[in-house]
Amino acid sequence: MTDAPARRPAASRPTLADVARAAGVSTALVSIVMRDVPGASDATRERVRSIADEMGYVRDERARKLRQSSSRLIGVTFDLQQAFHGDLVEHLYTAAAAHGYDLAISAVAPSRSEDVAVQALLRERCEVAVLLGSALSDDELRATATRVPLLLVARRSEVDDVSSVHSDDVEGVGLAVDHLVSLGHRRLVHVDGGTAPGADDRRRGFVLAAGRHDVEPWVVPGGPTEHDGARAMAGLVDSPAPPTAVVAFNDRCAAGVLDALVRRRIDVPTDVSVIGYDDSRLAVGPHAQMSTISQNAAEMAECAVTGALDLLAGGEPHEVVLTPHLVARSTTGPPPQA
Amino acid sequence: MTDAPARRPAASRPTLADVARAAGVSTALVSIVMRDVPGASDATRERVRSIADEMGYVRDERARKLRQSSSRLIGVTFDLQQAFHGDLVEHLYTAAAAHGYDLAISAVAPSRSEDVAVQALLRERCEVAVLLGSALSDDELRATATRVPLLLVARRSEVDDVSSVHSDDVEGVGLAVDHLVSLGHRRLVHVDGGTAPGADDRRRGFVLAAGRHDVEPWVVPGGPTEHDGARAMAGLVDSPAPPTAVVAFNDRCAAGVLDALVRRRIDVPTDVSVIGYDDSRLAVGPHAQMSTISQNAAEMAECAVTGALDLLAGGEPHEVVLTPHLVARSTTGPPPQA
DNA sequence: TTCCTGACCTAGAACGTTCTAGTCCAAAGG
DNA sequence: CCTTTGGACTAGAACGTTCTAGGTCAGGAA
Numbered sequence: 001m002t003d004a005p006a007r008r009p010a011a012s013r014p015t016l017a018d019v020a021r022a023a024g025v026s027t028a029l030v031s032i033v034m035r036d037v038p039g040a041s042d043a044t045r046e047r048v049r050s051i052a053d054e055m056g057y058v059r060d061e062r063a064r065k066l067r068q069s070s071s072r073l074i075g076v077t078f079d080l081q082q083a084f085h086g087d088l089v090e091h092l093y094t095a096a097a098a099h100g101y102d103l104a105i106s107a108v109a110p111s112r113s114e115d116v117a118v119q120a121l122l123r124e125r126c127e128v129a130v131l132l133g134s135a136l137s138d139d140e141l142r143a144t145a146t147r148v149p150l151l152l153v154a155r156r157s158e159v160d161d162v163s164s165v166h167s168d169d170v171e172g173v174g175l176a177v178d179h180l181v182s183l184g185h186r187r188l189v190h191v192d193g194g195t196a197p198g199a200d201d202r203r204r205g206f207v208l209a210a211g212r213h214d215v216e217p218w219v220v221p222g223g224p225t226e227h228d229g230a231r232a233m234a235g236l237v238d239s240p241a242p243p244t245a246v247v248a249f250n251d252r253c254a255a256g257v258l259d260a261l262v263r264r265r266i267d268v269p270t271d272v273s274v275i276g277y278d279d280s281r282l283a284v285g286p287h288a289q290m291s292t293i294s295q296n297a298a299e300m301a302e303c304a305v306t307g308a309l310d311l312l313a314g315g316e317p318h319e320v321v322l323t324p325h326l327v328a329r330s331t332t333g334p335p336p337q338a
Numbered sequence: 339m340t341d342a343p344a345r346r347p348a349a350s351r352p353t354l355a356d357v358a359r360a361a362g363v364s365t366a367l368v369s370i371v372m373r374d375v376p377g378a379s380d381a382t383r384e385r386v387r388s389i390a391d392e393m394g395y396v397r398d399e400r401a402r403k404l405r406q407s408s409s410r411l412i413g414v415t416f417d418l419q420q421a422f423h424g425d426l427v428e429h430l431y432t433a434a435a436a437h438g439y440d441l442a443i444s445a446v447a448p449s450r451s452e453d454v455a456v457q458a459l460l461r462e463r464c465e466v467a468v469l470l471g472s473a474l475s476d477d478e479l480r481a482t483a484t485r486v487p488l489l490l491v492a493r494r495s496e497v498d499d500v501s502s503v504h505s506d507d508v509e510g511v512g513l514a515v516d517h518l519v520s521l522g523h524r525r526l527v528h529v530d531g532g533t534a535p536g537a538d539d540r541r542r543g544f545v546l547a548a549g550r551h552d553v554e555p556w557v558v559p560g561g562p563t564e565h566d567g568a569r570a571m572a573g574l575v576d577s578p579a580p581p582t583a584v585v586a587f588n589d590r591c592a593a594g595v596l597d598a599l600v601r602r603r604i605d606v607p608t609d610v611s612v613i614g615y616d617d618s619r620l621a622v623g624p625h626a627q628m629s630t631i632s633q634n635a636a637e638m639a640e641c642a643v644t645g646a647l648d649l650l651a652g653g654e655p656h657e658v659v660l661t662p663h664l665v666a667r668s669t670t671g672p673p674p675q676a
Numbered sequence: 677t678t679c680c681t682g683a684c685c686t687a688g689a690a691c692g693t694t695c696t697a698g699t700c701c702a703a704a705g706g
Numbered sequence: 707c708c709t710t711t712g713g714a715c716t717a718g719a720a721c722g723t724t725c726t727a728g729g730t731c732a733g734g735a736a
Binding site for chain 2: 722725
Binding site: 025026027028029032038039040041044063065066067068069125 | 717718720721722723
């Protein structure tokens with residue numbers, strides 16, 4: 001049986017010892033060369049490296065992290081369905097790498113609970129866990145925080161032991177309201193996020209800003225998905241005095257709102273203005289150029305990593321609040337008869 | 339210094355040896371208990387387990403996988419920006435778990451190349467790699483396949499050593515064309531995928547199906563994103579004889595097409611029908627109920643896992659072609675004057 | 677008594693790295 | 707001549723598991 005076709009050496013990948021044997025040196029020396037640390041002459045360095053390349057040596061990250069006192073691993077949970085989480089994860093990769101850390105990512109989805117995702121990270125022995133938009137209760141957070149340092153992104157922490165990085169939702173929604181009012185709108189409605197993380201702050205921000213401008217604080221129940229936005233808007237268009245502007249809980253919700261309007265041939269922004277929240281890819285996507293409140297993903301990711309490392313270094317847990325900003329694109333404009 | 343607040347035992351998580359010491363037994367016995375394998379009495383089993391729980395013991399997956407001959411780990415690369423990949427990953431988790439395997443996921447994004455993602459998986463020593471919608475060249479695939487068994491999902495493999503699971507794109511687009519023609523359309527256009535994986539097959543499927551129905555095989559250049567779809571549609575609406583139906587490369591592209599139409603106050607499906615491809619969450623999302631060609635994510639994921647394990651068991655690489663099916667929702671209907 | 681059997685448990689060697697504590701040897705300093 | 711220095715290299719012990727090859731002990735058979 002002439003087996004071993006070029007494929008599938010999976011079971012028998014070369015190890016440090018294999019390379020060492022081939023080069024006639026100790027494994028320790030090969031390790032030194034592969035890690036690029038001082039302790040080997042240039043000549044051997046080059047020789048060993050070429051032999052390793054030729055054999056197709058790839059270091060075993062598992063063994064390495066097991067041996068090292070610190071795993072230099074940041075665990076991240078994210079929601080597969082949230083476009084904004086995708087943006088965050090991408091930037092977390094680069095931010096972590098900049099500090100010499102690896103990322104272990106663990107997905108949350110309808111069929112995979114946040115709890116399961118966190119457990120997987122714990123088993124990977126990450127030094128710190130970063131939870132994107134966590135929906136865990138305070139008690140669950142507290143319990144988890146006893147097992148691993150915890151940092152929340154895009155969610156406020158009510159728990160002492162947990163750090164967090166999020167933008168100021170009250171202020172963000174305020175910016176949206178300011179923008180709409182400055183365009184001349186007086187009949188604004190907020191399609192809220194229901195029980196989603198952050199929904200309370202955004203609702204509060206809306207009510208506060210409305211008060212500032214002396215307009216009625218009109219809030220209707222919504223939710224974090226397109227469906228929620230569409231449903232809420234469907235209920236609004238038939239009201240006796242429909243709103244001239246909608247502040248949606250987030251971009252997905254806003255997308256739903258836009259769709260409901262479009263399907264009723266109500267023009268945006270001529271008849272109704274709509275503004276989202278997140279500046280996720282949805283905002284610059286299908287509904288072409290949605291106005292929204294931007295949470296800078298790159299900045300958040302950078303703050304998350306430095307915050308996480310600070311926690312590791314023994315720093316006290318703390319809260320980083322970023323300033324969101326308005327991105328006025330093409331779904332907002334003056335009200336009909338202004 | 340009274341240190342050690344309840345948080346951050348990260349550096350000093352209890353090990354098997356700690357639990358063993360506390361219980362007054364050997365580490366081997368604790369291992370037996372934690373793995374739930376025969377070799378311990380019910381009494382000790384319960385005692386050890388309760389002690390472990392109390393100490394907050396969590397096994398170190400790294401050490402375990404290092405020791406085990408097979409890592410029982412499936413590596414997966416996916417694109418953070420593709421909603422359909424999210425669906426696939428979710429189902430891969432459950433499919434892998436059903437076979438006693440773990441998943442190591444590694445993201446691809448604009449700032450993180452597929453190559454980097456695959457390297458990370460190799461370092462994790464996964465036994466097999468599953469690449470979702472890979473954009474690697476045949477040469478790159480061949481090279482990677484010499485280091486780890488490879489299975490492509492949602493992409494055809496032209497390379498001998500690589501397995502693949504994908505739906506029949508030619509047939510799928512054919513279904514879309516059949517559907518539209520049966521509704522009465524005769525002026526169909528295909529907004530293609532440019533150089534994206536699978537674009538060739540879908541284009542070919544469109545031309546073939548058009549031929550079957552004796553309608554003109556009209557194809558315009560598009561791409562895989564909303565932007566591409568919107569741009570292509572913008573060019574079409576002003577043509578002397580605009581299409582009555584659009585077959586888009588995928589759902590994102592279709593979303594762009596829809597948006598371009600909506601912005602010009604062209605009603606869907608009254609004036610123009612639009613059909614996507616993928617049945618990703620976009621299809622049931624903002625543009626409420628897009629007609630599309632469904633690639634069953636759960637089925638694909640299941641086939642991917644069994645295909646990957648087959649490869650591991652020494653099976654020959656092979657191609658699994660799934661049958662897509664039509665999901666007629668509300669963006670397709672009869673043409674204007676039919 | 678003596679031997680077997682099987683249930684329960686343990687010692688110690690892996691796995692592939694990194695790290696600590698060296699050894700060895702040539703060149704420089706006395 | 708002997709010592710010191712420091713650069714190049716190595717032996718061997720970790721890291722936290724799992725696995726192999728036992729060991730011990732009670733109870734039943736002879």
